[in-house]
Amino acid sequence: MQILLFVLLNLAAFAGILSFFWRSRNKLKEKLERLGAEARTFEKSMAEIKEARQAVYERNQALISANKDLEDTKVAALNILEDLDITKVELETINTRIKSILASIGEGVVAIDENNNVIEVNETAETLLGFMHNEMIGKNWLSITNIYNADGKELPKKERLISKAFSLKKMVSSGPVSVKTTLYLKKRNGDKFPVYMAVSPIFLSGKIIGAVLVFRDITEELQLEKVKADFIAIASHQLRTPLTAISWYTEMLLSGDVGKITISQKKYLEEVNEGNRRMIELVNALLNVSRLEVGSFTVEPEQLDIKDFAKGVCSGIRIDAKKKNIELIENYGAKIPKITADKDLVLIILQNLLSNAVKYTPEGGKVNIDISLSGKKELLIKVSDTGIGIPEAQKNKIFQKLFRADNARVIDSGGTGLGLYIIKSVLDQTTGRIWFESVENKGTTFYISAPVNWMEKKSGTRKLSPEGGV
Amino acid sequence: MNKTILIVEDELPLLNVLYEKFGREGFNVLKAVNGEEGLKNALSNKPDLILLDIIMPKMDGITMLRELRKDEWGKSAKVVILTNLSSATSVDEGIRHGVFTFLVKTNWKLEEVVSKVKTLLGIN
Numbered sequence: 165m166q167i168l169l170f171v172l173l174n175l176a177a178f179a180g181i182l183s184f185f186w187r188s189r190n191k192l193k194e195k196l197e198r199l200g201a202e203a204r205t206f207e208k209s210m211a212e213i214k215e216a217r218q219a220v221y222e223r224n225q226a227l228i229s230a231n232k233d234l235e236d237t238k239v240a241a242l243n244i245l246e247d248l249d250i251t252k253v254e255l256e257t258i259n260t261r262i263k264s265i266l267a268s269i270g271e272g273v274v275a276i277d278e279n280n281n282v283i284e285v286n287e288t289a290e291t292l293l294g295f296m297h298n299e300m301i302g303k304n305w306l307s308i309t310n311i312y313n314a315d316g317k318e319l320p321k322k323e324r325l326i327s328k329a330f331s332l333k334k335m336v337s338s339g340p341v342s343v344k345t346t347l348y349l350k351k352r353n354g355d356k357f358p359v360y361m362a363v364s365p366i367f368l369s370g371k372i373i374g375a376v377l378v379f380r381d382i383t384e385e386l387q388l389e390k391v392k393a394d395f396i397a398i399a400s401h402q403l404r405t406p407l408t409a410i411s412w413y414t415e416m417l418l419s420g421d422v423g424k425i426t427i428s429q430k431k432y433l434e435e436v437n438e439g440n441r442r443m444i445e446l447v448n449a450l451l452n453v454s455r456l457e458v459g460s461f462t463v464e465p466e467q468l469d470i471k472d473f474a475k476g477v478c479s480g481i482r483i484d485a486k487k488k489n490i491e492l493i494e495n496y497g498a499k500i501p502k503i504t505a506d507k508d509l510v511l512i513i514l515q516n517l518l519s520n521a522v523k524y525t526p527e528g529g530k531v532n533i534d535i536s537l538s539g540k541k542e543l544l545i546k547v548s549d550t551g552i553g554i555p556e557a558q559k560n561k562i563f564q565k566l567f568r569a570d571n572a573r574v575i576d577s578g579g580t581g582l583g584l585y586i587i588k589s590v591l592d593q594t595t596g597r598i599w600f601e602s603v604e605n606k607g608t609t610f611y612i613s614a615p616v617n618w619m620e621k622k623s624g625t626r627k628l629s630p631e632g633g634v
Numbered sequence: 635m636n637k638t639i640l641i642v643e644d645e646l647p648l649l650n651v652l653y654e655k656f657g658r659e660g661f662n663v664l665k666a667v668n669g670e671e672g673l674k675n676a677l678s679n680k681p682d683l684i685l686l687d688i689i690m691p692k693m694d695g696i697t698m699l700r701e702l703r704k705d706e707w708g709k710s711a712k713v714v715i716l717t718n719l720s721s722a723t724s725v726d727e728g729i730r731h732g733v734f735t736f737l738v739k740t741n742w743k744l745e746e747v748v749s750k751v752k753t754l755l756g757i758n
Contacts, residue, residue: 397719401689404718408739409647415744416651421658444740 270380272359275366277374280305280326292381294352305377312348312356319347325363329375332365340364340378346386349379358382396454403447410440449582452512453565453589463509463594463622467502470543474514474535481518481531488527492518497536503543505618509590516583517547517610523576524608525551541616548609554602562600563588571604587612594619637755638662640681642672642698643716644690648739652685655744656751669693673701680707682755685747688717699731712754716747 266273272289276282282300290297293309300308305326311319321327329341340362348356361379365372414437416422418430425433478494485492514533521531529550538544552571554562561567568581591598596614639661643649649665656663664679666672670693676684684702688695695715702708714735735754737747 401718404738404740405645405648408718409645409651411740412648412651412655412744416655419745421655447740 272377272379272381274300274305274377274379275374276305276326276377278330278372282308283374289379292351292357292379293349309350311361312350314346314348316348316356325361326375326377329363329365330372332372340376346382358386360385392454396451400447400451404444407440407444407447410436411444414440449586452586453582463506463619465504465506465619465621468505468507468510470503470505470510470535471496471500473507473510474533477511477514477518478533481515481522484519485522485531488522488525488529490522490525490528491530492522493530493532495532495534495536497534500535500537500543501616503614503616503618505594505614509594509619512590513587513612514545514547516587517545517612520583521547521549521551521608524572525549529607537616538613543612543614543616543618545612545614546609548607550607553604553606553608554600555604559600559602563598593622636662637683637757638664638679638681639751640664640666640672640676640679640684642666642669642675642684642690642695643687644668645687651744652747655748659748659752669695669698669701673698676702676711677705677708680711683712683714683751685714685716685751688715688719696731699733703731714751714754716742 266284266286269286269288272292273284273286274282274289275284282303282305285297285300290300293300295308311324313319325341325343325347332341341364342360342362346358347361349359349361350356358381359379360382361377363378364376366374366376414433417425418433418437474496475494478492482492518531518533525531531550532546532548534544534546534548536544536546552575554569555571558567558569562569563584565585566581567585588598590596591612591614594614596612596618598610598612600608600610602608639656641649641652641656641663643652643665644667646667649667653663653665664675664681666675668690672684672686672695673693686695686699693701695717699713702711702713713731713733714737715733716737716739718739735750737750742750
């Protein structure tokens with residue numbers, strides 16, 4: 165029994181132990197499972213930490229790089245600052261230079277922006293206009309002064325040089341906008357003074373951002389011009405008077421009005437007359453040249469029937485042509501409208517060209533005048549001859565003052581060398597053009613091209629004399 | 635033909651040769667050596683045509699013309715300006731006073747001056 169009890173007890177104990185072990189095993193198992201879970205969590209954390217470390221590393225690298233960039237930028241900034249310092253000095257130098265240049269200029273200089281507001285003025289402009297620097301800067305130029313023509317009338321907006329300069333579409337190489345007529349600017353006190361003015365637009369990237377106005381007080385120049393014009397007038401009068409006396413008395417003697425003269429006397433008197441005629445031509449031509457050079461000749465345009473007018477000129481020339489048995493042929497195109505031109509100036513041009521053609525064409529030759537319309541509004545005058553032509557080497561000098569080609573001198577030693585110069589000057593001042601084709605010993609053709617609306621009215625001190633050019 | 639012309643010219647050689655030429659052509663010729671004399675002569679003799687110089691002592695041609703036009707007869711008197719001064723201002727002034735013929739002496743032969751005067755007087 166005892167043994168059974170012992171066995172039972174042992175069995176109980178074993179069961180207890182077994183149960184303890186079982187519980188312990190379960191606890192262990194739980195622990196192990198928990199440990200496993202913790203280990204997984206740890207692993208995950210470790211991965212995250214690794215990732216984070218990688219991120220930190222990368223960020224660090226980025227920071228290092230950014231820092232380097234910053235360093236570079238700093239160096240660059242320092243360089244720029246250094247450059248800026250240099251530029252600043254350079255700018256100051258340029259600025260000072262510009263200011264001294266502006267201050268030393270005898271002309272008034274005003275810079276305006278595209279809205280006509282004054283950006284800069286120089287001292288001469290201040291003196292001429294009677295305003296201080298700070299009274300003009302930022303102000304509208306048109307509120308400071310205005311521009312007038314010779315009649316004292318304000319220039320219409322479209323004729324103002326600024327408007328013209330601003331209307332330029334692109335940069336032009338022809339220089340600033342200016343006009344040949346005298347303009348007047350108003351001073352602070354209301355007085356007006358004559359100026360020569362030129363306006364240049366300022367371009368930035370192809371766009372007009374303003375303009376520079378340069379003007380000069382020409383009071384003294386006008387006075388001088390007047391003195392010169394008066395001198396020319398008086399000198400011409402004084403020179404012409406004795407020439408007239410010689411001319412008329414010789415004419416009286418030659419006509420036999422005061423008694424019969426011998427053949428020899430007649431011959432000599434004709435020489436006197438011829439010499440005198442040349443002298444008169446020279447005086448007339450010099451007079452015209454002086455007028456052209458002082459720019460003081462008057463242009464009084466009218467509606468002119470060029471065909472009728474040319475016919476009239478030709479009838480005069482035909483007398484000389486006949487003497488040399490030269491055929492003068494006139495051709496006029498159909499439908500030539502009336503042109504706007506000064507009769508005397510057209511006469512100077514036609515007479516000079518035609519009389520040259522006759523003069524330099526040998527006996528029995530031909531002289532042609534063709535007047536036609538080229539395009540719709542361009543007049544083309546062509547005067548051709550079968551004459552001596554212009555030597556190749558002297559073609560570039562033919563329009564020069566007092567120049568005469570060698571072969572022309574041989575034919576007529578008395579020419580003045582002023583006719584073509586005068587024509588060219590008249591055309592230059594009235595929007596016309598002249599050119600020629602010539603072959604020595606074959607002939608010459610002169611072409612003149614001008615708009616139908618050829619000449620604009622211009623007030624001058626003197627009128628050119630048609631008789632004066634040959 | 636009994637037309638009378640008055641020549642107003644201060645340069646005696648020119649005055650004399652014109653006087654002679656027009657006389658030979660059958661004109662009655664009156665002479666004056668300055669504008670003042672010319673004006674008096676014109677108003678008292680009322681010539682058919684006046685040949686008038688511009689630059690003259692005492693009274694110049696333009697002043698004489700201006701004075702002449704104030705007179706009832708002088709208002710429409712025929713005047714030819716015969717001068718060596720080819721000045722636009724004097725031409726303008728002349729036109730303003732009804733003169734449309736301007737002859738530059740050096741550019742005109744005596745014969746042409748006579749013929750121009752005859753045309754203006756309707757003689758040719």
